[in-house]
Structure formats: C-alpha cells, structure tokens
Amino acid sequence: xxxxxxINFIRRSPVSNKATIxxxxxxxxxxxxxxxxxxxxxxxxxxxGVHFYSDTPLDLVGRKALAVxxxxxxxxxxxxxxxxxxxxxxxxxxxxxxxxxxxxxxSDLARLFDVAIIGGDTTSGSQELVISVSVxxxxxxxxxxxxxxxxxxxxxxxxxxxxxxxxxxxxxxFLPRLPEAAALTREFKLSAMIDISDGLLNDLQHIxxxxxxxxxxxxxxxxxxxxxxxxxxxxxxxxxxxxxxxDFELLFTLSPSESAxxxxxxxxxxxxxxxxxIGEIHPGHSYEPRLCWLENAQVIKFENYGYEHRFGHQNANxxxxxx
Amino acid sequence: xxxxxxINFIRRSPVSNKATIxxxxxxxxxxxxxxxxxxxxxxxxxxxGVHFYSDTPLDLVGRKALAVxxxxxxxxxxxxxxxxxxxxxxxxxxxxxxxxxxxxxxSDLARLFDVAIIGGDTTSGSQELVISVSVxxxxxxxxxxxxxxxxxxxxxxxxxxxxxxxxxxxxxxFLPRLPEAAALTREFKLSAMIDISDGLLNDLQHIxxxxxxxxxxxxxxxxxxxxxxxxxxxxxxxxxxxxxxxDFELLFTLSPSESAxxxxxxxxxxxxxxxxxIGEIHPGHSYEPRLCWLENAQVIKFENYGYEHRFGHQNANxxxxxx
Numbered sequence: 001x002x003x004x005x006x007i008n009f010i011r012r013s014p015v016s017n018k019a020t021i022x023x024x025x026x027x028x029x030x031x032x033x034x035x036x037x038x039x040x041x042x043x044x045x046x047x048x049g050v051h052f053y054s055d056t057p058l059d060l061v062g063r064k065a066l067a068v069x070x071x072x073x074x075x076x077x078x079x080x081x082x083x084x085x086x087x088x089x090x091x092x093x094x095x096x097x098x099x100x101x102x103x104x105x106x107s108d109l110a111r112l113f114d115v116a117i118i119g120g121d122t123t124s125g126s127q128e129l130v131i132s133v134s135v136x137x138x139x140x141x142x143x144x145x146x147x148x149x150x151x152x153x154x155x156x157x158x159x160x161x162x163x164x165x166x167x168x169x170x171x172x173x174f175l176p177r178l179p180e181a182a183a184l185t186r187e188f189k190l191s192a193m194i195d196i197s198d199g200l201l202n203d204l205q206h207i208x209x210x211x212x213x214x215x216x217x218x219x220x221x222x223x224x225x226x227x228x229x230x231x232x233x234x235x236x237x238x239x240x241x242x243x244x245x246x247d248f249e250l251l252f253t254l255s256p257s258e259s260a261x262x263x264x265x266x267x268x269x270x271x272x273x274x275x276x277x278i279g280e281i282h283p284g285h286s287y288e289p290r291l292c293w294l295e296n297a298q299v300i301k302f303e304n305y306g307y308e309h310r311f312g313h314q315n316a317n318x319x320x321x322x323x
Numbered sequence: 324x325x326x327x328x329x330i331n332f333i334r335r336s337p338v339s340n341k342a343t344i345x346x347x348x349x350x351x352x353x354x355x356x357x358x359x360x361x362x363x364x365x366x367x368x369x370x371x372g373v374h375f376y377s378d379t380p381l382d383l384v385g386r387k388a389l390a391v392x393x394x395x396x397x398x399x400x401x402x403x404x405x406x407x408x409x410x411x412x413x414x415x416x417x418x419x420x421x422x423x424x425x426x427x428x429x430s431d432l433a434r435l436f437d438v439a440i441i442g443g444d445t446t447s448g449s450q451e452l453v454i455s456v457s458v459x460x461x462x463x464x465x466x467x468x469x470x471x472x473x474x475x476x477x478x479x480x481x482x483x484x485x486x487x488x489x490x491x492x493x494x495x496x497f498l499p500r501l502p503e504a505a506a507l508t509r510e511f512k513l514s515a516m517i518d519i520s521d522g523l524l525n526d527l528q529h530i531x532x533x534x535x536x537x538x539x540x541x542x543x544x545x546x547x548x549x550x551x552x553x554x555x556x557x558x559x560x561x562x563x564x565x566x567x568x569x570d571f572e573l574l575f576t577l578s579p580s581e582s583a584x585x586x587x588x589x590x591x592x593x594x595x596x597x598x599x600x601i602g603e604i605h606p607g608h609s610y611e612p613r614l615c616w617l618e619n620a621q622v623i624k625f626e627n628y629g630y631e632h633r634f635g636h637q638n639a640n641x642x643x644x645x646x
Contacts, residue, residue: 045446047453
C-alpha cells in the first residue's frame with residue numbers, strides 16, 4: 001500500500017455528472033451551480049501516528065485539520081461562504097477534555113476565516129484518532145485557477161517563506177493563504193496554482209505535469225528561505241526549502257506581462273507577506289518535467305523529477321510516514 | 324466517551340456565517356447559494372470494528388459509506404447535482420485488491436444515483452479501516468424539509484418496511500430513498516422528515532424533540548414489518564421494527580389534508596414501494612416527547628423516551644458498538 005495513490009486509484013474509473021467542472025486531481029473538486037457560481041469541494045484526513053504524533057496538542061490537530069482544507073481552497077483561487085463538515089473518530093482512551101480541545105482549535109480557526117461548521121459525525125471506539133474535515137465554498141468562475149494552466153514563458157511565484165515547517169511547528173500553526181489568493185486572483189490573471197504541501201519541487205512538478213509536460217528553471221538565489229533556518233548551512237537550507245513540504249504557501253504561475261504588473265503592484269511590496277518570483281516555465285519534451293537550476297543566471301544542473309534525484313531521498317526529515 | 328454526542332458538542336459553540344441556513348443537528352447542513360438554490364452538505368464515517376466487521380466485504384463497506392450519506396440527503400427532501408468526497412485510511416495489512424473493491428462498491432452506487440466522485444484523500448498506515456464520505460447536493464428551498472417542522476395533528480408516515488436490517492444485510496445493500504424523497508416533496512408539503520438510522524422510535528423522537536417537544540401516537544397494527552421476519556413472533560417483530568435501526572427508510576409528517584391527498588395518490592399505491600401511515604402527532608407538555616401505542620384504536624400504553632423504556636434495552640441486536 002505504500003505506493004498507493006488515491007488520485008490514480010479513482011482517476012482510473014472516474015464518475016462525474018453534468019454539474020462536474022473538475023474531478024479528482026487538483027486541490028479541490030469543482031461543481032457548477034450556475035454560470036456565475038461554482039462550488040469548490042475539498043477533504044483531508046489526519047490520522048494519529050501517520051500525520052501527527054500522539055502527543056501533539058489536540059487543539060493544534062483540530063486547527064490543522066481545517067487549515068489544510070482552507071489551503072486547498074486558497075490554491076483554487078480562494079472561496080467565499082465556506083462551510084466545513086467535521087468527522088472525528090476518537091479512541092476510547094481519549095481524555096475527557098480531548099474532544100473539547102480538538103473542537104476549540106478547529107472552531108477558533110473557523111471564526112478567524114468566517115467558516116461555518118455545519119455538521120459532521122463522531123465515532124468513539126477507534127484504535128487511533130482520525131479526523132476528516134471537508135469544506136465547501138463558492139467561487140466566481142473567472143477567479144478559478146487550476147494546476148493545469150501553466151504556459152511556456154510563464155513566471156513562477158511563491159508566497160511567504162519555505163522550509164523548516166515541521167521543525168518550527170509552522171505546519172501546525174500556519175495561516176491558510178485565503179486572503180492572498182483572493183487578492184491575487186481578483187487583480188491578476190494567474191495561469192496555474194497549487195499549495196505547497198509535498199514540497200516546492202514536488203508541487204511544482206504537479207503543475208508541470210498537469211499542464212501537459214512542461215519544464216522549469218528555478219533560481220537558487222531567489223528561493224525565499226524561512227528565517228527560522230537561514231543562519232545555518234545555505235545548501236542544507238535550500239534543500240529544506242525545496243523538499244520539506246507542509247509549507248502551505250501558494251505556488252503560482254502567470255504570464256510575463258501579468259508578472260510584471262504583479263512585480264510593480266503594492267501586493268508585491270508588503271513586507272508582512274512576501275511574494276517572490278522564483279523561476280520560469282519552459283517547453284517540455286515529455287510527461288516527465290525537467291527542472292533546471294540557475295546560479296548567477298547560468299544553468300548549473302539539469303535534472304528529472306526534482307528532489308528525489310537532486311537529494312537522493314524523499315522527505316527524509318518530514319516526520320512520520322505519509323502517503 | 325460512550326455518552327459523547329458530537330451534535331451536542333458542537334452545538335454548544337456553533338460557528339456559522341451569512342450563508343448558513345441550517346447548522347448541525349439535522350440530517351444535513353444547509354447553505355444558501357442564491358434565493359433559488361441551497362446546497363445540502365452531509366458527512367458520515369464508518370470505522371472497522373465499530374460500524375462494520377473486519378470480514379465485511381469491502382465493496383459493501385464502500386457502498387454503505389456512500390449510501391448512508393445519500394439517505395441523509397433524501398431525508399432533507401432529496402438533492403440534485405450530487406458530488407461526493409471520499410477519505411479513506413487503509414490499514415497496512417490490507418490486501419492488494421482491497422482498495423479496488425472498496426471503490427468498486429462505492430462507484431457502482433454513485434453511478435446508479437448519478438453522483439460524481441469529485442475528490443478526497445487516502446492514507447495508509449492506520450490501525451483500522453476508516454472511511455469518511457461527504458456529499459453535497461443542490462435543492463430548491465421550497466422542497467427543503469427539516470426535522471423541526473412537525474405540527475400537532477400531523478400524520479406520521481414511513482416508506483418501505485422496518486426491522487431486521489442488520490440480520491438481513493439490508494443495512495449494507497439498501498437503496499437510498501432519493502427518488503421517493505423527490506417525488507414526495509414535489510407533490511406534497513411535508514412538515515418534517517428524517518431517515519431511520521437509529522430506529523423508528525428513536526428517530527421519531529428526534530422529530531418530536533426538534534419540533535418543540537411534541538408527542539405522538541403510533542398504531543401497532545400499522546407498522547410495516549419487514550417480510551424477512553413476519554413469520555416469527557409478532558411481538559418480537561414489532562420490537563425489531565421499532566428499535567433495530569439502520570432501516571434507512573424515510574419517516575415523515577404532513578398535515579391531515581396533505582396526508583389525505585397522499586393516501587389518494589398513485590404514489591401511495593405502488594406495491595414496490597409501500598408508503599404507510601403509522602400514527603399522529605399530538606401536543607406535548609415538555610421537551611421529553613411521549614409516545615402512545617394504539618391497538619384497535621384504543622390507547623394501551625403511554626411511555627416516555629420510546630424503546631429504552633418500552634423494551635428495556637438499547638439496540639441489543641444492533642451489531643457492534645456505535646455512538
């Protein structure tokens with residue numbers, strides 16, 4: 001089961017209906033309600049011992065269970081009128097205040113982002129704590145951004161800082177980039193977007209692959225390294241920024257002219273929320289995207305398949321097992 | 324945790340937004356998209372060892388995980404443009420074809436009811452199999468039926484047959500009453516509806532309580548006993564029909580004049596899908612509804628709180644533990 005991918009699993013035998021705009025394979029599914037309104041639907045599960053340690057405070061587990069879903073909505077271009085369903089399986093040995101704590105963390109974040117908690121289901125008696133949150137939200141179709149829209153020549157941008165999310169607990173406390181997604185999609189025409197959960201290189205390759213097999217160059221100097229690690233070894237920091245994952249920042253592409261507009265805008269000049277241009281999309285020959293590293297504007301290395309080849313391991317410092 | 328009720332848990336600290344029409348506490352949450360369109364949202368989790376045995380065929384587990392959610396949508400008045408998100412945690416020891424089988428059962432039912440499978444999430448490495456399905460569907464507000472609308476004098480009806488669902492495997496193979504709900508709500512003004520998951524008496528009491536503390540009389544002779552058990556002891560069959568649960572039939576109320584229209588309609592004369600009038604709503608004095616049994620039109624017994632008092636046990640023949 002370790003190689004098991006749900007996406008491939010259900011993509012083999014898709015089931016859609018007349019309302020389906022986008023099925024499995026992006027950060028959220030998309031359903032048409034009317035010509036002016038789509039509904040985004042996303043779900044994520046956190047399993048004790050797989051996605052979080054048994055001693056992780058339950059308010060942070062509840063918070064993260066909602067936050068990862070809001071990050072998925074952000075990656076589609078943002079959403080309004082967001083509602084969440086919360087399904088929890090509690091183990092029998094959970095402490096009395098455990099459920100309260102879990103809900104506290106979840107509902108605090110819900111209030112912060114005006115998300116309604118509209119229902120769900122609770123079970124007791126499972127072996128471990130399992131929490132599945134699903135979210136829905138509306139979006140104007142003109143703001144919808146898929147993974148698959150990147151074009152040759154597009155510039156690659158990222159929000160915030162990358163790397164060290166697991167060690168610094170950012171993965172438990174991050175703020176989903178919903179306002180940033182809304183501001184970006186309302187002012188600029190983005191061609192593709194994804195949230196960084198599997199790591200910059202991995203998630204960039206999702207865009208390259210879904211966009212028909214493109215390549216990309218990334219500038220080593222441009223990668224925005226998390227301040228929590230910049231005092232360390234630069235090479236190691238870069239590796240972490242590219243591969244750690246769970247940054248939950250937005251990675252997006254846009255045309256050179258839109259990129260220039262963004263660069264000149266006030267959005268790109270907010271010190272609280274850096275927006276950084278880190279690379280460029282190039283033609284690809286195959287379904288396997290190539291990544292090219294630039295240093296002082298010179299190509300220093302070509303590689304296929306990103307970090308597995310570059311760093312020779314997969315998310316070694318990403319805690320716990322994860323599909 | 325055995326007394327733990329999620330609904331009470333999240334009702335203590337509700338979180339809603341301007342789009343929320345109905346939060347936790349009914350069969351589905353309701354979100355306003357426009358004055359002419361609401362979206363229904365429901366989710367249910369099945370946990371191995373809690374809701375199904377480890378040797379239950381996985382196609383039936385997948386099927387049921389979707390079916391219980393479609394039954395929830397039916398209980399709100401039915402839905403269109405239904406989409407499902409599927410979150411599964413597989414244990415590491417699952418057989419190679421297990422995931423395929425699970426998805427086969429789920430997707431076969433999805434096709435039968437024109438439900439799109441639009442996304443989800445898969446994890447491997449959990450201790451037990453946990454599957455959470457969430458569904459969304461649109462409904463015209465004029466067809467929406469809540470639990471809370473029952474009125475004094477309303478008649479109580481039920482679809483299909485009751486009892487023996489667990490022993491006969493109906494609980495794994497039932498057809499969600501979506502077409503029946505659509506036909507009923509389009510032709511008649513229902514005042515309240517719920518699907519029978521916890522047992523006729525228990526679910527009727529949900530209606531009575533949510534409708535402000537009403538009472539009800541039920542006619543012993545009218546309860547439609549499942550053909551799979553009518554050859555047995557009548558008293559035991561009646562107990563099963565009232566308490567087994569997991570029938571996933573619709574229990575609904577409507578005014579005497581609407582009830583008379585239904586009785587005279589072709590809908591009530593379909594031998595494939597019996598619709599049976601089983602009782603009547605009465606005023607209540609408190610938040611604790613009273614149930615009154617009728618035999619030959621004579622009151623034979625009053626009781627509070629349904630089956631627990633009547634039968635002295637709670638779902639004794641309902642397999643496994645369940646919240």
